[in-house]
Amino acid sequence: MTFQYKNVYINEVGTVAGPYEKKGPFNSYYDKTYENFYMGKPTWEQAESKLIEDSVDVVLNKIGKTKFDIDLHISGDLLNQTVASNYAASSLGIPFLGIYSACATSMEGLIIAANMIEAKSIKNCICTASSHNNAAEKQFRYPVEYGGPKPKTTTFTATGAASSYLTYHKSGIKVDSGTVGIVKDMGIKDAYHMGAVMAPAAAETIYRHLMDTKREIGYYDLVLTGDLGIYGKEILKEYMMTEYNINLKHYDDSACMIYDPNNKEHYAGGSGPACLPLVAYSYIFDKMRKGEYKRVLLVATGALMSPSMVNQKLSIPSIAHAISLEVVE
Amino acid sequence: MTFQYKNVYINEVGTVAGPYEKKGPFNSYYDKTYENFYMGKPTWEQAESKLIEDSVDVVLNKIGKTKFDIDLHISGDLLNQTVASNYAASSLGIPFLGIYSACATSMEGLIIAANMIEAKSIKNCICTASSHNNAAEKQFRYPVEYGGPKPKTTTFTATGAASSYLTYHKSGIKVDSGTVGIVKDMGIKDAYHMGAVMAPAAAETIYRHLMDTKREIGYYDLVLTGDLGIYGKEILKEYMMTEYNINLKHYDDSACMIYDPNNKEHYAGGSGPACLPLVAYSYIFDKMRKGEYKRVLLVATGALMSPSMVNQKLSIPSIAHAISLEVVE
Numbered sequence: 031m032t033f034q035y036k037n038v039y040i041n042e043v044g045t046v047a048g049p050y051e052k053k054g055p056f057n058s059y060y061d062k063t064y065e066n067f068y069m070g071k072p073t074w075e076q077a078e079s080k081l082i083e084d085s086v087d088v089v090l091n092k093i094g095k096t097k098f099d100i101d102l103h104i105s106g107d108l109l110n111q112t113v114a115s116n117y118a119a120s121s122l123g124i125p126f127l128g129i130y131s132a133c134a135t136s137m138e139g140l141i142i143a144a145n146m147i148e149a150k151s152i153k154n155c156i157c158t159a160s161s162h163n164n165a166a167e168k169q170f171r172y173p174v175e176y177g178g179p180k181p182k183t184t185t186f187t188a189t190g191a192a193s194s195y196l197t198y199h200k201s202g203i204k205v206d207s208g209t210v211g212i213v214k215d216m217g218i219k220d221a222y223h224m225g226a227v228m229a230p231a232a233a234e235t236i237y238r239h240l241m242d243t244k245r246e247i248g249y250y251d252l253v254l255t256g257d258l259g260i261y262g263k264e265i266l267k268e269y270m271m272t273e274y275n276i277n278l279k280h281y282d283d284s285a286c287m288i289y290d291p292n293n294k295e296h297y298a299g300g301s302g303p304a305c306l307p308l309v310a311y312s313y314i315f316d317k318m319r320k321g322e323y324k325r326v327l328l329v330a331t332g333a334l335m336s337p338s339m340v341n342q343k344l345s346i347p348s349i350a351h352a353i354s355l356e357v358v359e
Numbered sequence: 360m361t362f363q364y365k366n367v368y369i370n371e372v373g374t375v376a377g378p379y380e381k382k383g384p385f386n387s388y389y390d391k392t393y394e395n396f397y398m399g400k401p402t403w404e405q406a407e408s409k410l411i412e413d414s415v416d417v418v419l420n421k422i423g424k425t426k427f428d429i430d431l432h433i434s435g436d437l438l439n440q441t442v443a444s445n446y447a448a449s450s451l452g453i454p455f456l457g458i459y460s461a462c463a464t465s466m467e468g469l470i471i472a473a474n475m476i477e478a479k480s481i482k483n484c485i486c487t488a489s490s491h492n493n494a495a496e497k498q499f500r501y502p503v504e505y506g507g508p509k510p511k512t513t514t515f516t517a518t519g520a521a522s523s524y525l526t527y528h529k530s531g532i533k534v535d536s537g538t539v540g541i542v543k544d545m546g547i548k549d550a551y552h553m554g555a556v557m558a559p560a561a562a563e564t565i566y567r568h569l570m571d572t573k574r575e576i577g578y579y580d581l582v583l584t585g586d587l588g589i590y591g592k593e594i595l596k597e598y599m600m601t602e603y604n605i606n607l608k609h610y611d612d613s614a615c616m617i618y619d620p621n622n623k624e625h626y627a628g629g630s631g632p633a634c635l636p637l638v639a640y641s642y643i644f645d646k647m648r649k650g651e652y653k654r655v656l657l658v659a660t661g662a663l664m665s666p667s668m669v670n671q672k673l674s675i676p677s678i679a680h681a682i683s684l685e686v687v688e
Contacts, residue, residue: 120544
């Protein structure tokens with residue numbers, strides 16, 4: 031399902047990142063960073079809410095508006111019952127829609143918001159996605175203090191929040207179209223190899239996006255996936271070629287960019303709902319503003335399992351949502 | 360934030376209910392019911408996915424279409440990472456948006472779908488909300504086998520799934536408008552008294568809905584809240600009068616209707632994302648079709664905490680989303 035938009039723009043963005051991301055290559059691009067995982071809060075869950083609030087505050091400051099000027103806030107995260115978003119929404123007090131699409135959350139939010147703005151049923155919307163490494167590790171695997179070893183295919187949940195401000199005013203980056211993904215399940219049960227789980231979902235969404243928009247892959251200066259990691263990235267390239275005969279030439283993956291590639295403590299790369307928008311809204315948007323990229327396809331990928339389902343030995347379903355962006359001429 | 364719709368209709372619905380709901384007053388109205396909590400599946404989580412799949416199948420059968428005819432599926436539930444919806448979406452294979460708004464999920468889905476249909480960016484959508492008593496109890500409190508006593512203000516998570524089929528074809532029930540809620544937190548920390556937590560959110564959404572639409576409360580033949588329960592229902596009535604000077608005369612609460620009111624094993628009444636739509640799409644829709652109600656305001660209420668946040672002694676934020684329905688003339 032692909033939506034075409036004529037009058038939707040990301041006017042501004044706000045990126046807030048944690049200590050590992052601060053040490054990464056895009057530190058200078060983030061609006062705000064933290065030295066530790068607590069963000070001045072007593073727990074990691076509350077810290078993640080703070081990241082969301084911060085990223086919305088950054089946006090509001092940049093656009094010179096208050097929360098009362100915002101029609102709608104859409105947000106989601108990885109925590110059980112998406113509480114990082116809920117508690118942030120409680121502080122923010124903006125009409126709120128909670129969403130969940132694991133690490134594909136960021137693009138799901140943009141799709142919902144862009145549809146409402148295109149239809150002029152709202153005048154603006156802030157969309158947020160967040161994740162927190164320690165909060166996610168504790169919930170999905172083990173507390174980080176446990177220090178358990180992990181296979182090298184594991185990805186490292188990014189700590190941060192990224193918000194975007196969407197309106198129909200022609201400024202910033204144009205939202206050209208959005209493709210809603212279909213859930214794929216290839217039978218993989220390895221929760222430490224999300225790249226393999228999610229690559230087929232990314233492939234299908236890219237393929238459907240190209241079919242729906244009648245475009246060739248070369249139309250895009252860059253296809254950027256969310257958090258496939260160094261192994262998942264290769265799987266996607268192979269899968270696209272084998273399954274759809276599409277050569278992903280101008281392609282990269284946020285997971286492989288957000289940290290220093292020589293630093294092995296992040297295993298196969300970054301992940302989490304914040305990973306893609308942190309990279310896209312900072313480094314990639316900068317390149318778009320400079321004219322180095324004109325058309326970019328963001329493909330956020332999400333693994334839709336829970337620890338309960340993994341413990342029940344079920345295979346892991348995944349999804350990918352895509353948003354096509356263009357430089358405003 | 361209130362959206363007005365001119366061309367959105369719920370053409371059909373599908374309701375699937377569990378064993379306790381089957382013993383309730385609306386048994387004959389449900390499309391399908393189960394005698395036990397497993398629905399033929401090995402676990403409760405998988406059983407909840409089955410309820411969702413069943414409710415979508417019921418809808419598809421009623422409208423004589425296949426999944427390939429459906430543009431979009433929107434679904435949410437209470438399970439961690441909304442896995443009941445995700446695994447059902449994996450079986451169904453319809454482009455999928457996952458949402459989370461606790462027990463307000465049903466109306467959030469309708470709002471997102473109705474906006475897309477009003478804008479004619481999709482031709483149809485199936486919206487689903489589900490809950491499963493045993494899966495929810497295990498996750499939020501204790502496994503039911505533990506048999507822990509509970510305060511009488513506790514609500515009883517309904518088991519079931521309810522799906523609605525929305526298009527712009529004028530048949531069934533008209534979706535007149537939708538109000539997105541703002542998260543409220545009155546400082547209540549008692550996770551066994553959700554009615555008290557959620558009543559202020561319901562009140563604010565009803566009030567905002569009336570202000571935005573410039574209507575008096577008497578415009579509606581019925582205001583139906585989701586799952587406040589017998590105590591929360593009284594709190595809402597008092598709160599509406601004290602805070603907004605609005606007399607909720609033609610008002611009821613799904614929690615107080617879904618089970619036999621003389622049966623005390625459900626404490627203060629039903630709850631869960633399925634509670635409101637099970638009652639609304641069965642008994643209330645029947646009354647609307649017969650002309651007994653012409654205009655109904657559905658107000659789904661959700662408590663947005665998680666066990667983690669309750670354990671951290673945080674107060675519980677809540678939200679309510681409203682949908683106004685009208686009989687098609």
